[in-house]
Amino acid sequence: MTLSKILGDKSVNQASCIDFIMHLKQTIPSVSIAWLWHGQSFLSSMENSLMINGLGVISAVPEVIYQQLPSHVLANQWQEFEFEYLSKCYGCKCITMRPDEDYSTLLLFGEQLPVISPHQRDIAELCLTHISFLRQQQDIDLKLKELGRHMLYQIVWSESLEWIRTLEVEDDAFYKKLMVRLMLLTESSAGAIYIEADDARPVWHYKGLSYEDIEQIEGILKDKEKDLYVSMVMEEYNHLPDAHPDCPVVENHAHLFLCPVIDPNGRRKAIILLSKRLLQDCYSITDHVYINQLITQVYTGIEKNRLVAALESSNRSLEKEHRAQKVLIQKLQDTQDQLLQSEKMASIGQLAAGVAHEINNPIGFVNSNLSTLSEFSQSMLTAIQKIGKQIEAGNDSELKQFYTELAEEHEVDFITDDLPSLLAESKDGISRVKDIVQDLKDFSRTDSGEFATVDIHNIIDKTLNLIHSEVKYSADLTTEYGQLPEVEVMESQIGQVILNLLVNASHAIEDKGSIHIKTTLNEDQKSIQISVTDSGKGICPEHLGKLFDPFFTTKPVGKGTGLGLSLSYGIIQRHHGDIEVTSELGVGTTFRVTLPIVQPPILDGE
Numbered sequence: 001m002t003l004s005k006i007l008g009d010k011s012v013n014q015a016s017c018i019d020f021i022m023h024l025k026q027t028i029p030s031v032s033i034a035w036l037w038h039g040q041s042f043l044s045s046m047e048n049s050l051m052i053n054g055l056g057v058i059s060a061v062p063e064v065i066y067q068q069l070p071s072h073v074l075a076n077q078w079q080e081f082e083f084e085y086l087s088k089c090y091g092c093k094c095i096t097m098r099p100d101e102d103y104s105t106l107l108l109f110g111e112q113l114p115v116i117s118p119h120q121r122d123i124a125e126l127c128l129t130h131i132s133f134l135r136q137q138q139d140i141d142l143k144l145k146e147l148g149r150h151m152l153y154q155i156v157w158s159e160s161l162e163w164i165r166t167l168e169v170e171d172d173a174f175y176k177k178l179m180v181r182l183m184l185l186t187e188s189s190a191g192a193i194y195i196e197a198d199d200a201r202p203v204w205h206y207k208g209l210s211y212e213d214i215e216q217i218e219g220i221l222k223d224k225e226k227d228l229y230v231s232m233v234m235e236e237y238n239h240l241p242d243a244h245p246d247c248p249v250v251e252n253h254a255h256l257f258l259c260p261v262i263d264p265n266g267r268r269k270a271i272i273l274l275s276k277r278l279l280q281d282c283y284s285i286t287d288h289v290y291i292n293q294l295i296t297q298v299y300t301g302i303e304k305n306r307l308v309a310a311l312e313s314s315n316r317s318l319e320k321e322h323r324a325q326k327v328l329i330q331k332l333q334d335t336q337d338q339l340l341q342s343e344k345m346a347s348i349g350q351l352a353a354g355v356a357h358e359i360n361n362p363i364g365f366v367n368s369n370l371s372t373l374s375e376f377s378q379s380m381l382t383a384i385q386k387i388g389k390q391i392e393a394g395n396d397s398e399l400k401q402f403y404t405e406l407a408e409e410h411e412v413d414f415i416t417d418d419l420p421s422l423l424a425e426s427k428d429g430i431s432r433v434k435d436i437v438q439d440l441k442d443f444s445r446t447d448s449g450e451f452a453t454v455d456i457h458n459i460i461d462k463t464l465n466l467i468h469s470e471v472k473y474s475a476d477l478t479t480e481y482g483q484l485p486e487v488e489v490m491e492s493q494i495g496q497v498i499l500n501l502l503v504n505a506s507h508a509i510e511d512k513g514s515i516h517i518k519t520t521l522n523e524d525q526k527s528i529q530i531s532v533t534d535s536g537k538g539i540c541p542e543h544l545g546k547l548f549d550p551f552f553t554t555k556p557v558g559k560g561t562g563l564g565l566s567l568s569y570g571i572i573q574r575h576h577g578d579i580e581v582t583s584e585l586g587v588g589t590t591f592r593v594t595l596p597i598v599q600p601p602i603l604d605g606e
Contacts, residue, residue: 005354020127021052021475024106027123031114034061034107035131036069041399069094069105078121093126097132104132123420140299149187156184162296164301168309175270178261178298182272183207185290186283190253190275193261195219196268208275213252215274258285259291264299320388359437367430374423381416388412392522393428436465451599456494457529461516463498471515480518484528488599497579500564501532501591508536526597527577533590539583545579577601 021033035053049061059543068083082091092115096105106116106128116124160181167174177280179193190278192405204214213506253275272291274282300397407413462479471477505515520529539547548569572579576596583589 006384008392018050018058018130021050021058024127025052028108028114028116028120031110031116034109034332035128036061036105036107037064038105061481062544065107075103083109095128099129102156104128107391112184152183152187156181157294160297164297165305167298168305169300170269170302171204175261178294179207179272181294182291183274185294186257186274186287187276187281188257189277192217192273194218194271194273196270206273209273217256221271223308252277252348254278257281257287259295261295264303305332331504335475336443346504359433363430363434363437367427367434370423370427370430374427375418377419377423381419385416387439411571425474451488451490453488454491455480456484456487456489456530456595459489459491459495460498463495463502464517467502469500469504470503474506474509475513475515478514478516480516482518482520484519484521485597487595487597488569489575489595494595495576496532497571497593498532500568501593503535504564504591505534505589507539508534510537512586524592528595528597530593531532531590533588537586539581539587539589540585546585 021035024033032210034049034052036049050598051057051061051065060218064085065083068081075096078093078095080091080093080508083091084090088111090109090111092107092109092113093116094105094107098525106124108116163181175193175195179191182188183191190206192204192206194207195203195205204218206214211219255276257274257276259272259274260268261272263269274283387406388403391399404524413580422471460479464479468477487518502515502517509515515535516531516533518531518533520531548565569579570597572593576599578594579591581589581591
């Protein structure tokens with residue numbers, strides 16, 4: 001081979017190195033020639049070194065020559081030294097090229113120190129320089145290829161991690177994506193995945209392989225003699241050309257690589273098959289590591305995502321339960337406050353009943369005494385009138401004068417005319433007080449918890465008597481009673497509802513207004529309706545839905561507890577009735593209470 005042919009070879013391999021040494025041997029036939037590569041690995045250096053002896057026989061460079069090289073080689077300078085080999089002493093001339101940390105050395109040696117011409121020296125230096133830099137370029141290409149593969153690995157791995165974060169189920173799409181990612185990580189030209197199933201026929205997904213290839217591979221997997229399908233575990237990667245070198249599918253693929261997909265429980269879920277068509281692109285231990293890492297990360301990610309999903313579901317349940325508990329606690333707090341308010345109202349009711357009872361006693365004898373006084377005063381006035389008439393009829397002028405002056409001084413005529421009306425007004429006032437006390441006693445009386453048939457109008461009238469003093473300064477009260485039958489209710493509770501509605505109506509009127517109470521019999525003849533309409537300021541639309549919530553109030557601080565309508569709503573619900581409200585700002589508000597005439601029968605468990 002000519003020198004130009006050697007220099008035109010763009011790769012460094014065993015054949016080009018042999019051509020290089022053989023050409024130099026032809027140029028300098030009297031010497032033995034050796035080319036030594038000094039790499040970072042001694043074994044690699046030995047593999048890249050060649051020697052041709054004086055007879056033209058090519059062999060590896062003996063290790064003893066490596067050991068006897070000068071400890072400090074000088075780059076680009078010829079050096080001379082002697083070394084012993086096979087009990088003989090050899091003279092040697094050598095030159096070293098050091099393109100980087102690795103370097104190569106050319107040795108010309110014989111039993112006598114070689115004598116070479118300047119032309120031979122130039123050819124030797126030219127060839128060594130060229131092949132050394134080609135060797136360096138090969139290393140650079142390998143490093144760039146490794147760097148490119150590392151970058152690809154980083155990109156694919158980063159994308160795979162994002163994919164793993166979303167994994168939840170192992171379906172066909174999952175296995176397809178797993179196969180594609182393994183192909184990218186290992187730079188495979190083709191791939192297939194064999195998905196196993198307990199209750200169905202296994203499924204194949206493949207890319208870059210033909211259907212005939214898949215049939216042959218499935219036959220190999222089920223080859224009972226090789227037992228490849230049964231014995232495959234995670235640690236055992238299988239190279240098909242080694243097991244089946246004569247199989248046609250192997251001829252089309254330089255490297256066929258099998259690996260199982262094992263879940264964390266040790267069950268094999270699928271088998272991945274990867275292919276490289278070029279002979280030099282063999283699978284390395286790095287490919288094994290990539291495959292192992294990705295499969296492990298995938299199943300770890302699935303398990304983690306399932307745990308995270310379960311944790312999130314549990315957290316949502318806990319948050320929902322926590323919100324429900326907060327609502328329940330608030331309801332319990334509201335109920336407790338209502339009970340406290342009810343207890344307070346019950347205590348006030350008992351106190352009012354006691355006070356009414358105590359007031360009723362003196363009112364009784366005051367009323368009796370007024371009746372007696374009226375009778376006595378009438379008798380006394382009659383006697384005075386008769387005495388005056390008798391004196392007027394007599395002839396005693398002095399007595400007449402005395403009586404006249406005495407009557408004028410003590411206004412007997414005025415008292416005679418006014419006293420009966422005063423006593424009548426007093427008796428009427430005492431009667432009104434007596435009625436109010438009786439209404440107060442009736443209102444504060446605790447129900448027995450049983451319904452009774454009563455006249456609704458009577459309940460309204462008693463409530464109006466109680467509230468008259470509070471309402472008379474802010475509103476004119478009018479009633480419009482329809483023809484109603486007696487209704488089955490708890491009297492004091494319905495009285496409480498009407499009282500609350502009237503108090504709220506009076507509070508809604510800022511100046512002088514009106515409150516109208518109307519009762520009607522509904523068309524179904526089974527229920528009645530009580531409406532309370534005021535001419536107050538009205539209620540904001542956004543507040544209408546909250547009116548019956550405990551402690552909600554639009555009144556100023558200190559003027560309302562926010563429990564009146566809530567308690568009223570509960571009472572009407574217990575009566576199997578309904579309460580609704582309509583309002584218009586600046587016009588007024590109407591509350592409508594619907595009550596059944598007869599309460600429905602109580603079912604078991606109610």
